[in-house]
Amino acid sequence: MLLYLHIPYCDSKCHYCSFNSYVDRFDTRPAYMEALRCQLETELERFGAVTESIETVFIGGGTPSTVAPELYTPLFETFAPYLALEAEITSEANPNSATPLWLEGMHSLGVNRISFGVQSFDADKLRSLGRAHNPAQALRAVENAARTGFSQISLDLIYNCRGDDRTLLTRDIEQALALPITHLSAYELTLEAGTPFAEDPSVRLDDDSQARFVAKRIVEGGFGQYEISNFGTPCRHNLGYWRLENYMGVGAGAVGFLEDRRFYPPRSIDTYLADPLACSIESLSPAERKTERLFLGLRSRLGIAEELLTPSELERAALLTREGKLRQEADRFYNPDFFLADEIALYLLD
Ligand code: SF4
Structure with a gap:
């Protein structure tokens, strides 16, 4: 955490x-x-x-x-x-x-x-x-x-x-x-x-x-x-x-994340001072979390787990691997060129 x-x-x-x-x-x-x-x-x-x-x-x-x-x-x-x-x-x-x-x-x-x-x-x-x-x-x-x-x-x-x-x-x-x-x-x-x-x-x-x-x-x-x-x-x-680990977000304008929810304390100092425990909560759908994992994994050396992908997404990942645009190691795909991350993520997603 x-x-x-x-x-x-x-x-x-x-x-x-x-x-x-x-x-x-x-x-x-x-x-x-x-x-x-x-x-x-x-x-x-x-x-x-x-x-x-x-x-x-x-x-x-x-x-x-x-x-x-x-x-x-x-x-x-x-x-x-x-x-x-x-x-x-x-x-x-x-x-x-x-x-x-x-x-x-x-x-x-x-x-x-x-x-x-x-x-x-x-x-x-x-x-x-x-x-x-x-x-x-x-x-x-x-x-x-x-x-x-x-x-x-x-x-x-x-x-x-x-x-x-x-x-x-x-x-x-x-x-x-x-x-x-x-x-x-x-x-x-x-x-x-x-x-x-x-x-x-x-x-x-x-x-x-x-x-x-x-x-x-x-x-x-x-x-x-x-x-x-x-x-x-x-x-x-x-x-x-x-890696989408849980994080506490403490302070005016901070953001917290716990499993499938985001917590937003107030942005304004005065509103925050009046009630530091106030916060709005946003729920993230499994699809939203998957998209985040995909983008973040491809923009970094973390890569993405095979199990995250649907059969058709896996096929496209395999195609990119054959073309040298992704690298597969064990059950993960890695992106050798982070600057292409967004393009690759959009291509992969159903
Ligand atoms: S205004 Fe403050 S927070 Fe923003 S870039 Fe400058 S030093 Fe950083």
Whole structure:
């Protein structure tokens, strides 16, 4: 079982971002962290944490490094008794707010994996994305994390932004790989409704070759690709999502998943604070779960189980295997080219 905790605060709003985060509600932090603890207690019960331990925790946002480690302490005390041995505990962080003090505080609480939202090491690109940090802060933050003792460090890069060319992307990738990191995510810029970027579509390049170029350079740099956008030592939490394991989703705008239901706490901080236990529930049909398994399995190295497929889908999978577009090992099919995942999934499905 997995646990996701959502921190809905950011220092500033990046121009492309539609995540649930606020730049003007820092006053609510103590009450919010207490509300998280309250919801967490209910979720531990709902998900049967007494009988199934928590394998991974992911603190995401928003920007978790906008909240002081002391405010996290009650949450850690609440879930600690249910943690598996060797649990992976990740926190996202931004380079400008992940100070050495913050990193030390989170490390002492038990966080053992840090994921930095870096996006680029190019000052102009960072400015045009509306990021709150500069390249020097990004370098320092990663080095500070390594010095603090985090053995697992990840960072995110973004591509297909106006101004991106192979020279800039190569520089970003080489700089990232020169740092003491174990994992790298590379995402394509998407235009999300309601963001400043959505009003000016020219900020996004429509260059299909960039994704393959970026992936190739990262792989050449020694980080294996285990999902379309992810490279290096796999994030166990993400692998759990893609395997459709149960996950508690705690916080405003988080999402939980238990067998065949999704749980949605309120998105607004105020509504959440008023009742952290309120949530809407969505039931997933077996067909919906199968489709998810198929897409997620083909986009990652997890692959798909033969038993998931109907006889006619199996025939098509066998045809793709003969053509070299899928690889069969024992009772699973694996996709050697994650960038073709959606096409393959749509072709396979009845
Ligand atoms: S720091 Fe992350 S969550 Fe916050 S606005 Fe920027 S992209 Fe969105």
